[in-house]
Amino acid sequence: MRNLDPTFVRMQIEQLRVTHPGIWDDGDEQLLADSIEGSTDLHEFLTAVVRRMCEAEACAEGIGDLIRETKERQQRFEQRGEAMRAMAFKLMNAADVRKLELPQATLSIRAGVPKVIITDETRLPEDCIRIKREADKVAIKEHLARGEHVPGAEMSNATEVITVRIKK
Numbered sequence: 391m392r393n394l395d396p397t398f399v400r401m402q403i404e405q406l407r408v409t410h411p412g413i414w415d416d417g418d419e420q421l422l423a424d425s426i427e428g429s430t431d432l433h434e435f436l437t438a439v440v441r442r443m444c445e446a447e448a449c450a451e452g453i454g455d456l457i458r459e460t461k462e463r464q465q466r467f468e469q470r471g472e473a474m475r476a477m478a479f480k481l482m483n484a485a486d487v488r489k490l491e492l493p494q495a496t497l498s499i500r501a502g503v504p505k506v507i508i509t510d511e512t513r514l515p516e517d518c519i520r521i522k523r524e525a526d527k528v529a530i531k532e533h534l535a536r537g538e539h540v541p542g543a544e545m546s547n548a549t550e551v552i553t554v555r556i557k558k
Contacts, residue, residue: 394435402430444556 406429407414413425427433482490482499489498508514530543 394431394438396435399431399435403432406430440554440556443554 403426406425410425413422416422478497479499482488482497489496525543530540531545533540534543534545
């Protein structure tokens, strides 16, 4: 195996371009592909890149699964804690006890904080309504696609992207 360094591979490509410029000018894609494969480590390097991409995606998926499982576990513990709190509350109410001192904690029942309950949002006064303003990018794109001017918006130039289809 030769040197799998992107700078080295780029240097190999530039050296091939300098020594055989006609390969690029010819328009013969097969000759270009064969020349690059035979004279550079590009194929080997990109094979290693694809392998590392697959490994990274597999790790990301595994970590995502682990995070999901951990969050589910966290939720179960939170529910368990709330269930224990509710049970303590019920038992203290049943015993008609408002405060209980234990070696590890003091439990006390107190009045809660009043909460706002919305019964009919349509009847609320304007100063009690908060509206989130957000750009509708789908509508903007439709206007621009029709050639219409949309103040404060414009379409970007498309940028090149690489597509990788893994053979299985």
